[in-house]
Amino acid sequence: MAKDILTIGGTDVPLGGTARIELPMVKLYTDTNMSMPVYVKRGKRSGPTLFISAAVHGDELNGIEIISRIIQSKYLDSLKGTLIAVPFVNGYGVLSQSRYLPDRRDLNRSFPGSKRGSLAGRVADRFLSEIVAKADYGIDLHTGSLHRSNLPQVRANLDDPEIMTIAKAFGVPVVLNSNLRDGSLRECADDVGTKVILYEAGEALRFDELSIRAGVKGIVGVMRHLGMLAKSRSKKSLSEPRIARSSSWIRATDSGFTTHIKELGDLVESGDVLAEIKSPYGDVLDQVLCKNGGIIIGKQNIPLVQEGDAMYHIAHFTSPDEVAGHVESMQDELMDSDRIPPSFVAQL
Secondary structure, three states: OOOOEEEEOOEEEEOOOEEEEEEEEOOOOOOOOEEEEEEEEEOOOOOOEEEEEEOOOOOOOHHHHHHHHHHHOOHHHHOOOEEEEEOOOOHHHHHHOOOOOOOOOOHHHOOOOOOOOOHHHHHHHHHHHHOHHHOOEEEEEEOOOOOEEEEEEEEEOOOOHHHHHHHHHHOOOEEEEOOOOOOOHHHHHHHOOOEEEEEEEEEOOOOOHHHHHHHHHHHHHHHHHOOOOOOOOOOOOOOOOEEEOEEEEEEOOOOEEEEEOOOOOOEEOOOOEEEEEEOOOOOEEEEEEOOOOEEEEEEEOOOEEOOOOEEEEEEEOOOHHHHHHHHHHHHHHHOOOOOOOOOOOOOO
């Protein structure tokens, strides 16, 4: 969607230009002004327009750090096309360390929104019209919810061939098919012709270094795939991500205190003991068993459960052992501090 002039929030950004824009939002009742920060970097040469966004849910912070590392990196020196980076969409939630907006709505169920609607609807409308609709592609960054961690993974509508290739280019071991949901950013982006994938990794209100590094590397991989950055000079071939067409949650069978036996990224088989639930006296009340084999891609962290609580999210693959090996390789590569500095500024 190359244009000589890109206008966001009344600010014109020409080819080769850079801008930091504060999109005005509804102010708080304390008369405090609120805005959505937008960073725009345009190459001198025309090319695709990609947006990356974080903190649609205000307590999901990993994406903020991922975007800041992308903005501060040397990658963008040779950019072709346009990058629109939004460090946080839901500033209200970031301020209050909450997933939701002050009107208690989930922003990712409030699209397309309305200029005259609820607070969530107004934020959704502004983000959709000013950012999403002006891009060809998008990467929306998320984490697990409070007290739950997600293995680095991409979720996307894999029935769209172009989205499938972008999801694979992100380069994490697990790509999970996720149908479009009513009111979601991905659904409304699809309606306006913008191809969007979702990156899930880590836990709410926490920075997780593995998840952050995987996110930075994934965004760079997508930008290279789209021709926005030069291809990597490394001769090492990328591991092919494994596609999961289905997943399931394992829920607590009793209430009590949990001892986790299996962790994120573990390969599990039907009948494996995932956790034990104990009484305050240490008596084992029940064992949480795996029903269908796969890879653990999501896990509850808090050691307290009520009967019915979702404890383990398991993705199902035709060859789960290969995925487990890929997960281990990713962890070794990204957390090798001698090869990849924590700043992640050096070119890969």
